[in-house]
Amino acid sequence: MKDILHFEVLTPAKYQTYIDVGTRAYNQHYLHLWPNENTAPYIESSFTEAILLKEELDSNTLLYIIQSNGTTVGIMKITMNCSLDSYSAAEALYLDKIYILNEFSGKGIGKKALQFVQLRAKELHKKIVWLGTMQKGPAQNFYLNNGYDIHRESKVPFDIVVEEEKAMWIMVKKF
Numbered sequence: 061m062k063d064i065l066h067f068e069v070l071t072p073a074k075y076q077t078y079i080d081v082g083t084r085a086y087n088q089h090y091l092h093l094w095p096n097e098n099t100a101p102y103i104e105s106s107f108t109e110a111i112l113l114k115e116e117l118d119s120n121t122l123l124y125i126i127q128s129n130g131t132t133v134g135i136m137k138i139t140m141n142c143s144l145d146s147y148s149a150a151e152a153l154y155l156d157k158i159y160i161l162n163e164f165s166g167k168g169i170g171k172k173a174l175q176f177v178q179l180r181a182k183e184l185h186k187k188i189v190w191l192g193t194m195q196k197g198p199a200q201n202f203y204l205n206n207g208y209d210i211h212r213e214s215k216v217p218f219d220i221v222v223e224e225e226k227a228m229w230i231m232v233k234k235f
Contacts, residue, residue, distance in 0.1 A: 063128055065172050067136070070116060070123035078125055079107045082135040085159035089197075093216065093225045101220055106157070122180075126160070126173060133169055134160035138177060144190045144211070144230065153181040155191040174206050178233065188232050195227040208233045 070078055083103055091097040105111065115121045120141055126134040135157060142154035155177050160169050181189045192214055193199045204210075208231040215226045 063167065063169075064130075065169060066127040067173070067176055068125045068127060070112065070125060072113070072116070074125055075109050075112050077132055078112060078123065078135050079109070081125070081132050081161065082107045082157070082159055085134055085161045088162040089159070090194075093194075093221045095220065095222060101218055126169065128164060128167070128169055133164040134158070134173070136173060136177070138180065140180075140184060142190075144188070144232070147188055147190075151187040153177070153184060153186045153189050155189055158191075170202060171206060174203075174233075178235075182235060186235065188234050190230060190232045192228045192230055194225070195229055196225065200229060200231075203231045206233075 068074070083099075086102065086106075087099055090102075091099060093099075094102070112123065115123055115137070120139055122138040122140065124136040124138075125132055126136055136155075136159075137157035139154040139156050141149035142152055143149040144152045144154070155174075158170065158173055158177075160173075177189055189208075190211065191203070191208070193203055194216075195213075211230045211232040214228040214230045216228060
C-alpha cells in the first residue's frame, strides 16, 4: 500500500495532538541534551497552548501536523520570512521544527516533509530554506543527503543544555 502523507494546518482543535506528538518526538530524539533528561525548558517554550496560539496568530508562522495514512507521525513549524546572514527575510524560509516520532523514522516521511517545505519556498520565490541541526547525531547526514549544505556553526540557544551537546550547524538548501 502506498504511503499517503498529509500536512494538516494546525487549528485550535488539534493543539493537544501537536503538543503530545511534538513533546513525545522531541523527547525521543533530544533527552541527552538536557541535564537529568529534563526537557521542560524547551517543552514550555514550544509546546503549550499559549505558545501555539501566539504562533498561530503570527501570519509569518505555519504550523503543521504530519499524518501518514491517517496516523499522526510528527509536527512541523515553518517561519516563512526569516533572514539568515546575507539573505533577507524575503529571500529565506526557516524550517524551525520538524519532529518525526521514532517509530516512523526511516520511512521516507522526513524526505517528503522537506520536499513539501521546499515546494512552499519555491512558491514564495525564496532563494534558500535554512534550518539548525545538531552536529552530533543522524540528522546532519539526513539533511546533507537531501541537498542541504553546512552554512556555519551555531549553538543551542538554551544556557542549561549540556555544554558538550550544544554544537549545531546552520544548514541551507539553495534554489
